[in-house]
Amino acid sequence: MTTSQANNPLGPGYEGVAGSEMRFRDIFRDTLRAEMNRDEDVFLMGEDISGGFDKDTKEPLDAWGGPFAATKGLVQEFGVERIRDTPISEAGFVGAAVGSALTGMRPVVDLMYFDFVTVAFDQLLSNAAKSRYMFGGQTKVPLTLFARSGAGTGHAAQHSESFYSMLAHIPGLKVVVPSDPYSVKGLLAAAIRDDDPVFLVNDKKLINLTGFVPDEEYVIELGKGRYMRRGTDVTLVGMSYTSVVCQKAAEQLAESGIDAEVIDMMSLSPFDEDILIESVAKTNNVVIVDEDTPRASMSSEFAAVIADKGFDHLDSPVKRVTSPHSPVPYNSALEQAFMPQPEDIVKTVRGMLGRD
Amino acid sequence: MDISKEKLEWIYTTMYRIRRFEETMLEQTLKGNSMGVAHTSDGQEAPPTGICAHLTDKDWIGSTHRGHGHCISKGLDTSAMMAEVFGKSTGQCGGKGGSMHISDFSKGMLGANGIVGASIPLAVGAALTAKLKGIENESVGVSFFGDGASSQGVLHESMNLASVWKLPVIFACENNGYAEATPSWYAVSTEDVSARAEGYGMPGVVVDGMDVFAVYDAAGEAIARARAGEGPSFLELKTYRYHGHFHADDTSKYRKPEEEEYYKSLDAIKHFERTVSKQKLMTEKKLKSIRDSVEQEMLDAVEFALSSPMPEISTLYDDVYVNYSNPIAGLR
Numbered sequence: 001m002t003t004s005q006a007n008n009p010l011g012p013g014y015e016g017v018a019g020s021e022m023r024f025r026d027i028f029r030d031t032l033r034a035e036m037n038r039d040e041d042v043f044l045m046g047e048d049i050s051g052g053f054d055k056d057t058k059e060p061l062d063a064w065g066g067p068f069a070a071t072k073g074l075v076q077e078f079g080v081e082r083i084r085d086t087p088i089s090e091a092g093f094v095g096a097a098v099g100s101a102l103t104g105m106r107p108v109v110d111l112m113y114f115d116f117v118t119v120a121f122d123q124l125l126s127n128a129a130k131s132r133y134m135f136g137g138q139t140k141v142p143l144t145l146f147a148r149s150g151a152g153t154g155h156a157a158q159h160s161e162s163f164y165s166m167l168a169h170i171p172g173l174k175v176v177v178p179s180d181p182y183s184v185k186g187l188l189a190a191a192i193r194d195d196d197p198v199f200l201v202n203d204k205k206l207i208n209l210t211g212f213v214p215d216e217e218y219v220i221e222l223g224k225g226r227y228m229r230r231g232t233d234v235t236l237v238g239m240s241y242t243s244v245v246c247q248k249a250a251e252q253l254a255e256s257g258i259d260a261e262v263i264d265m266m267s268l269s270p271f272d273e274d275i276l277i278e279s280v281a282k283t284n285n286v287v288i289v290d291e292d293t294p295r296a297s298m299s300s301e302f303a304a305v306i307a308d309k310g311f312d313h314l315d316s317p318v319k320r321v322t323s324p325h326s327p328v329p330y331n332s333a334l335e336q337a338f339m340p341q342p343e344d345i346v347k348t349v350r351g352m353l354g355r356d
Numbered sequence: 357m358d359i360s361k362e363k364l365e366w367i368y369t370t371m372y373r374i375r376r377f378e379e380t381m382l383e384q385t386l387k388g389n390s391m392g393v394a395h396t397s398d399g400q401e402a403p404p405t406g407i408c409a410h411l412t413d414k415d416w417i418g419s420t421h422r423g424h425g426h427c428i429s430k431g432l433d434t435s436a437m438m439a440e441v442f443g444k445s446t447g448q449c450g451g452k453g454g455s456m457h458i459s460d461f462s463k464g465m466l467g468a469n470g471i472v473g474a475s476i477p478l479a480v481g482a483a484l485t486a487k488l489k490g491i492e493n494e495s496v497g498v499s500f501f502g503d504g505a506s507s508q509g510v511l512h513e514s515m516n517l518a519s520v521w522k523l524p525v526i527f528a529c530e531n532n533g534y535a536e537a538t539p540s541w542y543a544v545s546t547e548d549v550s551a552r553a554e555g556y557g558m559p560g561v562v563v564d565g566m567d568v569f570a571v572y573d574a575a576g577e578a579i580a581r582a583r584a585g586e587g588p589s590f591l592e593l594k595t596y597r598y599h600g601h602f603h604a605d606d607t608s609k610y611r612k613p614e615e616e617e618y619y620k621s622l623d624a625i626k627h628f629e630r631t632v633s634k635q636k637l638m639t640e641k642k643l644k645s646i647r648d649s650v651e652q653e654m655l656d657a658v659e660f661a662l663s664s665p666m667p668e669i670s671t672l673y674d675d676v677y678v679n680y681s682n683p684i685a686g687l688r
Contacts, residue, residue, distance in 0.1 A: 043488060081488060087520060092477050092513025099481020099497070102466060103416060105488060107481075122510075126471045127478060134457040135467055136449030137675035171676050171684075195678040223681035270682035308687075 406571025423468025504535025
């Protein structure tokens with residue numbers, strides 16, 4: 001199977017492709033394993049990525065196997081040097097990962113909850129992102145980080161953020177957001193093999209979802225989006241879990257005769273300007289759906305690009321469906337109201353098409 | 357004295373080169389030939405020289421905003437350094453980094469760093485690479501930082517990490533008594549920063565940072581320990597910067613003249629000269645020939661920097677990434 005076929009899960013490439021239905025969490029771990037087998041310079045660091053040690057033998061217990069058991073079993077295969085449990089010191093170990101990347105390794109860091117990125121932010125911004133540029137291209141930082149984002153699981157304000165836009169703002173960093181098992185396999189492999197620092201943000205709501213995953217090894221080119229559904233009336237732009245929400249909304253819209261196209265951005269920096277303009281040129285209407293808060297966000301960035309390069313194609317103003325400009329609440333009813341829901345998208349589309 | 361003749365010559369050359377580079381660079385900056393902010397380290401020649409005397413290009417150092425001495429001690433070319441401070445295309449980073457970001461990865465120099473304390477975990481990471489590759493005996497990480505950075509959380513995280521992972525790291529705290537204008541007696545909770553090493557399970561010693569022989573000996577022990585796989589050490593090098601925090605800083609507003617005079621009486625270069633003369637290890641003729649050659653080197657460095665071309669404006673967009681599919685240029 002070629003990469004271009006794998007990039008098009010809804011297209012003819014899937015016909016006859018060997019693969020299976022898998023959980024997001026399982027293909028995530030399988031991909032980490034495959035990349036560690038592929039390149040001995042790849043190693044993993046993070047809090048409790050194995051978790052626990054026997055006091056007498058000092059052997060790892062793999063009691064946690066990582067947050068959400070993302071790395072369960074890997075320490076038995078690769079040992080404690082390459083599956084490296086860290087103290088709780090994000091600035092310290094992210095900085096050490098940058099130093100290790102600068103000196104020849106390809107570290108992969110599990111930052112657990114995406115909110116914790118702020119604790120390590122200086123190392124990401126000042127060292128990971130800037131070293132290549134400020135040293136005049138002498139070096140590179142082949143570092144991968146991943147963490148779990150998103151509301152909807154009762155983790156409250158400090159364990160539920162989706163502010164990947166803060167990272168996408170930083171020159172020197174790349175940001176990817178898988179939305180299903182197929183995309184996490186290709187994006188994680190691409191991130192680890194990439195010579196720039198890449199942050200993979202995965203929404204917690206994806207972890208137990210299943211989807212078709214081709215057996216063969218493939219990478220998804222960073223900076224490319226994909227069509228999840230073809231349609232002619234309106235473009236719904238999703239990223240991370242909102243790509244799932246957009247597909248649900250498209251199904252509801254289809255019931256009332258509105259034919260929505262769904263784009264899954266997959267990469268936020270770089271991102272696929274062409275697919276946005278190509279789709280808007282066809283549908284002439286666009287709704288961008290993001291669980292991040294709306295100010296200075298990916299949704300505002302995509303809207304700006306569409307306004308700049310696709311203005312003549314538009315029949316209606318660019319609309320956005322986002323979370324409110326607020327922290328994530330704990331109470332489940334408040335939390336559901338915080339997150340963009342399929343019904344919010346349906347209502348917005350009906351309004352913009354005059355189909356109230 | 358257990359130092360070879362060649363090493364003694366290297367030490368003197370390096371210390372004198374640092375002194376004259378800083379003085380020359382400051383003079384050029386005040387003339388308007390540099391393009392920005394520059395922090396000088398003259399007065400602090402002994403710590404980087406005495407430590408890097410034990411290192412090779414395979415060892416890594418992390419540095420600070422006051423990093424010229426670290427660069428010179430690690431063997432960087434002074435013409436390329438001067439050109440970098442002048443913002444020229446021939447500079448060590450092509451004019452993209454300036455005084456605060458001089459680096460040379462071919463020499464094991466991870467870069468000077470403008471965020472106080474931010475380079476400390478980089479040296480820990482370099483040591484982690486050495487451990488993962490099984491080359492601790494030939495590749496240690498030295499992290500240079502000041503008394504100001506001793507208050508940064510990332511130092512403490514880095515010391516804990518290096519200790520629990522038993523990494524070949526030397527934490528080299530150049531305590532010059534001041535963080536910008538703030539004295540360490542005000543901002544640091546302990547008389548000796550090195551006392552904190554005990555809390556992280558590593559040896560910590562106070563070293564006379566105006567005596568390069570004392571630095572050389574203490575660093576030798578710490579680096580041998582790291583190369584032997586015995587883990588990190590902490591050196592606190594009590595030293596003094598002769599000039600202000602940055603090129604336009606007036607120290608008379610926060611330091612007493614008698615204090616400055618006292619430290620100048622301890623001058624590391626004069627101390628070296630007295631010691632080698634007394635012990636008849638180097639002749640005055642040899643010392644002078646080294647000084648003369650460094651003087652010529654500085655004239656050449658300034659001439660090189662002045663005559664070098666500016667970077668092409670198109671380089672503005674280079675090296676943000678290795679590969680990136682979106683435009684780098686801004687919107688106009």
